[in-house]
Amino acid sequence: MSRPDKVRLGEILVQQKLLSEEQLGLALADQKRSGRKLGRVFIENGYVTEEQIAGALARQLNIPYLNLKFFNINPEIVRLLPETQARRFRALVLEDRHGALLVGMSDPTDLFAYDEIARIVKQEIELAVVNETEVLAAIDRIYRRTEDISDLARELEQDLGDTASIDFGALAAANPNLEEAPVVKLLQSVFDDAAQVRASDIHIEPQEGRLQIRFRIDGVLHLQTEADIKIAPSLALRLKLMSELDISEKRLPQDGRFAVRVKNQRIDVRISTMPTQYGESVVMRLLNQGGMQLRLDAIGMPRGVLEKFRAIVQRPNGLVLVTGPTGSGKTTTLYSALAELNSVEKKLITVEDPVEYRLPGINQVQVNDKIELNFARVLRSALRQDPDIVLVGEMRDQETAAIGLRAAMTGHLVLSTLHTNDACSTPLRLMDMGVPRYMVGSSLQAVLAQRLVRVICESCTTPYEPTPTEREWLTLELNDKVDKGRYFHGKGCSHCNGMGYRGRTGVYELLEMTRAVVDAANDPDPAHFLKVAQAQMGGETLRRHAVALVIQGRTTVSEAMRISNQVED
Numbered sequence: 428m429s430r431p432d433k434v435r436l437g438e439i440l441v442q443q444k445l446l447s448e449e450q451l452g453l454a455l456a457d458q459k460r461s462g463r464k465l466g467r468v469f470i471e472n473g474y475v476t477e478e479q480i481a482g483a484l485a486r487q488l489n490i491p492y493l494n495l496k497f498f499n500i501n502p503e504i505v506r507l508l509p510e511t512q513a514r515r516f517r518a519l520v521l522e523d524r525h526g527a528l529l530v531g532m533s534d535p536t537d538l539f540a541y542d543e544i545a546r547i548v549k550q551e552i553e554l555a556v557v558n559e560t561e562v563l564a565a566i567d568r569i570y571r572r573t574e575d576i577s578d579l580a581r582e583l584e585q586d587l588g589d590t591a592s593i594d595f596g597a598l599a600a601a602n603p604n605l606e607e608a609p610v611v612k613l614l615q616s617v618f619d620d621a622a623q624v625r626a627s628d629i630h631i632e633p634q635e636g637r638l639q640i641r642f643r644i645d646g647v648l649h650l651q652t653e654a655d656i657k658i659a660p661s662l663a664l665r666l667k668l669m670s671e672l673d674i675s676e677k678r679l680p681q682d683g684r685f686a687v688r689v690k691n692q693r694i695d696v697r698i699s700t701m702p703t704q705y706g707e708s709v710v711m712r713l714l715n716q717g718g719m720q721l722r723l724d725a726i727g728m729p730r731g732v733l734e735k736f737r738a739i740v741q742r743p744n745g746l747v748l749v750t751g752p753t754g755s756g757k758t759t760t761l762y763s764a765l766a767e768l769n770s771v772e773k774k775l776i777t778v779e780d781p782v783e784y785r786l787p788g789i790n791q792v793q794v795n796d797k798i799e800l801n802f803a804r805v806l807r808s809a810l811r812q813d814p815d816i817v818l819v820g821e822m823r824d825q826e827t828a829a830i831g832l833r834a835a836m837t838g839h840l841v842l843s844t845l846h847t848n849d850a851c852s853t854p855l856r857l858m859d860m861g862v863p864r865y866m867v868g869s870s871l872q873a874v875l876a877q878r879l880v881r882v883i884c885e886s887c888t889t890p891y892e893p894t895p896t897e898r899e900w901l902t903l904e905l906n907d908k909v910d911k912g913r914y915f916h917g918k919g920c921s922h923c924n925g926m927g928y929r930g931r932t933g934v935y936e937l938l939e940m941t942r943a944v945v946d947a948a949n950d951p952d953p954a955h956f957l958k959v960a961q962a963q964m965g966g967e968t969l970r971r972h973a974v975a976l977v978i979q980g981r982t983t984v985s986e987a988m989r990i991s992n993q994v995e996d
Contacts, residue, residue, distance in 0.1 A: 531557035580654035633706030721766035727932035745872035
């Protein structure tokens with residue numbers, strides 16, 4: 428392909444009637460004031476979309492427009508262009524066409540970028556237009572730090588030498604600004620890579636003769652790298668220093684937190700250390716302060732559940748519980764509700780262990796058992812602060828539950844979590860904890876139970892035939908014949924690291940404490956209560972929602988079966 432001609436983006440959009448002359452003039456003035464690229468000005472001012480710009484350039488230059496969401500990218504081909512140049516020019520090498528390389532560029536009119544890419548790859552270039560946002564996402568996904576992490580781990584091994592007497596953690600303590608130390612560079616690379624693949628947790632685990640580092644992505648652990656076991660103490664000690672833990676204590680578990688900055692985003696890290704047979708195991712939960720969607724309509728609730736839940740949390744008083752196992756998204760749901768309730772007219776107080784996300788305008792209190800600042804004590808004090816809404820991170824014991832229910836009876840809206848299997852069993856669980864029946868009946872407004880299911884990667888979704896076991900389960904759930912071609916899974920591609928899933932969504936069921944349910948709660952027969960509660964829910968259960976996602980093609984039959992197995996009696 429010959430070198431493209433220089434064209435003016437604004438003129439192209441005007442010619443193709445995507446932009447008016449007036450809008451072009453305003454955008455040019457805005458560009459002169461702000462120094463932003465003209466294309467970004469068009470998009471951010473709402474004149475055109477990225478897709479419209481890409482399509483217009485493709486038509487003008489007579490080259491293809493590629494949607495990278497549905498392009499299975501070969502990482503080896505992509506790496507023919509170094510990451511620095513890929514980011515600088517917003518370009519990706521997509522295919523080797525035997526004599527020419529297909530290169531996707533968000534701005535194919537950039538002649539300097541064209542010349543530089545041709546010089547670097549030393550081959551003929553064929554151009555395609557791609558969306559800038561998708562290019563950057565692909566760069567983050569493909570140019571991972573796996574090789575860098577392995578190299579840095581080996582560098583750290585060499586630094587430590589063959590003797591076990593070198594205490595790298597003590598060395599870092601003596602010079603905490605030692606940013607060029609291999610252990611610091613290794614950890615930074617680990618955090619960078621974890622952020623790129625959307626990991627929620629990092630596991631650093633000493634094993635016999637080796638150290639393994641694993642990432643939890645969409646609820647599933649993946650091996651990131653393995654290294655020599657002798658670097659494990661150095662990593663653990665450095666992480667303890669960062670979180671201000673006791674570096675001399677290696678026999679007892681410790682918990683802490685610190686913050687790191689990755690790609691100009693602040694990530695709060697909760698760290699837990701635990702002594703194991705071969706050294707200290709370290710697990711870090713990553714909480715991206717900039718990436719959390721605090722909207723109830725953005726977490727996957729069905730419309731009916733969403734409308735009811737929103738109405739319930741707008742009530743002036745009462746207890747609302749969100750239940751589910753660890754890692755089921757309860758905190759996200761509660762914070763999303765708080766974000767919608769937060770206003771200058773209301774005082775909101777949270778009592779948490781730990782404070783996971785910091786929200787403006789809300790008074791957040793960290794529980795600290797070491798100084799006897801437990802949930803019950805903080806909750807009593809919080810109620811003297813004249814709050815309208817109180818969030819209790821978890822009802823762990825009878826005392827906390829009783830105080831929360833009393834607060835709900837005396838004019839406060841209380842939001843909290845509880846570890847139960849489903850919505851119907853939650854009122855019974857409160858009674859088992861020792862809370863009087865009348866308090867449960869008079870204060871509890873609703874219970875929302877939830878789980879998280881993995882979503883099929885939209886870039887490689889394809890129809891498939893369920894296995895005999897899956898067909899049998901579907902027949903029971905749907906009460907009819909299982910049709911062919913209705914079910915989907917992900918084949919695995921570069922967008923989902925070959926897993927077939929990308930991201931997760933919530934599965935929900937809501938039990939509202941109506942008069943009939945409250946009366947049943949006061950009945951000493953638990954079987955009668957469960958029957959009334961299930962009737963009130965009308966079959967809108969976690970299982971039913973999971974099956975609905977299968978029918979919609981959003982998740983797989985195996986994922987829905989996994990959720991169903993978790994909630995079976």
